[in-house]
Amino acid sequence: MSQQPSHIVIGAGISGLSAAHYAARSGQDVRVLEADAREGGCMHTHAFPELGGYWVEAGSHSCFNSYGNLLGIMEQLGILGRATAKAKQSYKLWREGEHKSILSALHPVELVRSLPKLFGADKTGASVREYYGKGLGEKNYRDLFGPAFRSVICQPPDEFPAEALFRKKPRRKDVLRSFTMPEGLSEIPQRIARTPGVTLTTNAIATAIERDGEGFAVTCADGTRHRADWLTLAVPPDVAATLLTDNAAEAAAIIAGIGMAEINTQLLVLDKADLGVDALAGFISVDGAFLSAVSRDFLEHPQLRGFAFHFPGDALDEQARIEAACRALNASPERVRAAAFVRNRLPALRKGHFDQIAALDRALAGGRVGITGNWFLGVSIEDCVTRSRSEHERRFGALTETLEEAPAAAA
Numbered sequence: 001m002s003q004q005p006s007h008i009v010i011g012a013g014i015s016g017l018s019a020a021h022y023a024a025r026s027g028q029d030v031r032v033l034e035a036d037a038r039e040g041g042c043m044h045t046h047a048f049p050e051l052g053g054y055w056v057e058a059g060s061h062s063c064f065n066s067y068g069n070l071l072g073i074m075e076q077l078g079i080l081g082r083a084t085a086k087a088k089q090s091y092k093l094w095r096e097g098e099h100k101s102i103l104s105a106l107h108p109v110e111l112v113r114s115l116p117k118l119f120g121a122d123k124t125g126a127s128v129r130e131y132y133g134k135g136l137g138e139k140n141y142r143d144l145f146g147p148a149f150r151s152v153i154c155q156p157p158d159e160f161p162a163e164a165l166f167r168k169k170p171r172r173k174d175v176l177r178s179f180t181m182p183e184g185l186s187e188i189p190q191r192i193a194r195t196p197g198v199t200l201t202t203n204a205i206a207t208a209i210e211r212d213g214e215g216f217a218v219t220c221a222d223g224t225r226h227r228a229d230w231l232t233l234a235v236p237p238d239v240a241a242t243l244l245t246d247n248a249a250e251a252a253a254i255i256a257g258i259g260m261a262e263i264n265t266q267l268l269v270l271d272k273a274d275l276g277v278d279a280l281a282g283f284i285s286v287d288g289a290f291l292s293a294v295s296r297d298f299l300e301h302p303q304l305r306g307f308a309f310h311f312p313g314d315a316l317d318e319q320a321r322i323e324a325a326c327r328a329l330n331a332s333p334e335r336v337r338a339a340a341f342v343r344n345r346l347p348a349l350r351k352g353h354f355d356q357i358a359a360l361d362r363a364l365a366g367g368r369v370g371i372t373g374n375w376f377l378g379v380s381i382e383d384c385v386t387r388s389r390s391e392h393e394r395r396f397g398a399l400t401e402t403l404e405e406a407p408a409a410a411a
C-alpha cells in the first residue's frame with residue numbers, strides 16, 4: 001500500500017468498515033481512522049480473560065438472513081460459513097420489580113380491533129407512537145410494544161420515525177435466520193479491517209478536515225495529518241457536523257440538530273448456580289432503572305451466564321447498576337464473577353428526519369465526500385452497510401454484485 005491512501009474513512013464501526021471494504025474491492029488504497037483502541041464501534045464483543053475468554057455482546061447481538069449486503073461482504077471474506085445459530089429463547093418483561101410474560105401485557109381484543117389499521121397505514125412521516133399506537137392499540141403500545149421498541153433502540157421510542165424502526169428486507173433462505181459468530185459479532189468488523197487494501201489506524205481521533213486541492217487533509221488529535229482524494233465520514237452525526245463545519249458548511253448545518261442517545265451498558269457474568277432466573281433472551285423493562293437487557297444464553301456455556309444491561313445516560317453509578325441488574329436476575333451482587341462497563345451511543349432520530357437526509361444528500365451530490373452511518377436508513381447493521389454501499393455507488397459506480405443475484409425470497 002502506498003504511503004498516501006486514495007481514500008480516507010473516518011470511523012471504524014460497521015458503517016466505516018463496510019465503506020472501506022467496498023472501496024478496497026474497487027482497487028482503492030483505504031486508510032480507516034478510528035478514535036478508539038479497537039474497531040467495531042457498537043459491534044463490540046467483550047471478552048473476559050479472567051474467565052477463559054468467555055464473552056458477552058456489549059452492543060449488537062444478532063444478525064439476520066435479511067442482511068443481504070452484510071452477508072455479501074461476509075461471503076467475499078469467506079466467513080459466512082462461521083455464522084452460528086442462536087438458541088431460541090424468549091424475552092421477559094420486567095415490571096413493578098417482577099418478571100412477567102410478554103403475553104401478560106397484551107390486550108388481545110384491542111389488538112384484533114386495531115390491526116386492520118396497521119395493515120392499511122403508511123409509515124411515511126409518522127412517529128413510532130403515531131403509527132404503532134394506532135395500529136396495535138394505545139393500551140398495547142403503553143404496556144407492551146412501547147417498552148419493547150424502547151428496548152430495541154435503547155431510548156424513548158415515541159418521537160422516533162416509524163420508517164427507521166423496522167424495514168422489510170429480502171431474506172436469504174440459505175442462511176440461518178438469526179445468527180452470531182463463534183467468537184461473537186466482533187469477528188465481522190475485525191475480519192473486514194483485514195481486507196487487502198484497507199489499513200486501520202486506531203487511537204486516531206479526527207479533529208479537523210481541510211480541502212487540499214481536489215482532495216482532503218484530515219488532522220488527528222495527536223497532530224498527524226492524512227491526505228487523500230476521497231473521504232468518507234462514518235461517525236455519529238454530532239461528530240460529523242463538527243468535522244464538516246469549515247469545509248462543507250451546508251451539510252454541517254443540516255445535520256447539526258440530530259441528537260444522540262447515550263447508553264451506559266453494564267456487563268455481568270455469574271455462575272449458573274447463582275442465578276434465580278431460567279435461560280432467556282433478555283428483559284424488556286417497562287418501569288425498571290434499565291432500558292433493556294440481553295443475555296448470552298443464546299450460546300450455551302457449561303458454567304457461566306452473561307448479560308448486558310443497558311441504562312440511560314449517566315443516571316446510575318456502577319454499584320447501583322449492578323444492584324438493579326442483580327434484582328432482575330434474582331442474584332446477589334456479591335456473586336458477580338466479572339463485570340465491565342461500556343459506553344454506547346445511538347442516534348436519537350425524530351419525525352422529519354428523512355427530509356433532513358434528503359437535503360443532506362442534495363448537498364453531497366456530485367462531491368467527493370461520502371457520509372454513512374446508522375442515521376440514514378435505520379440503526380440496524382444492515383441499514384449501515386446498505387448506506388455505505390449506496391454512498392460508494394454514488395461516487396464510484398455500481399458494484400457488480402447485486403442483492404438479486406443472491407438466492408433471495410421476499411420475507
Ligand SMILES: Cc1cc2nc3c(=O)[nH]c(=O)nc-3n(C[C@H](O)[C@H](O)[C@H](O)COP(=O)(O)OP(=O)(O)OC[C@H]3O[C@@H](n4cnc5c(N)ncnc54)[C@H](O)[C@@H]3O)c2cc1C
Pocket residue numbers: 010011012013014015016033034035036039040041042043058059060061062063154204205206207234235236239263310344345346372373374375379380381382384
Ligand atoms: C446496545 C445495542 C444493541 C444493538 N443490537 C443490534 C442488533 O442486535 N442487531 C443489529 O443489526 N443492530 C444492533 N444495534 C445497532 C448497530 O449495532 C449499530 O447501529 C451499528 O453497529 C452502528 O455502526 P456505525 O459504524 O454506524 O456506528 P458506530 O458503531 O457508533 O461507529 C462509529 C465509530 O466512529 C468512531 N469515531 C467517533 N468519532 C470519531 C473521530 N472523531 N475520529 C475517528 N473515529 C471516530 C467511534 O469510535 C466508532 O468506532 C445495536 C446497538 C446497540 C447500541
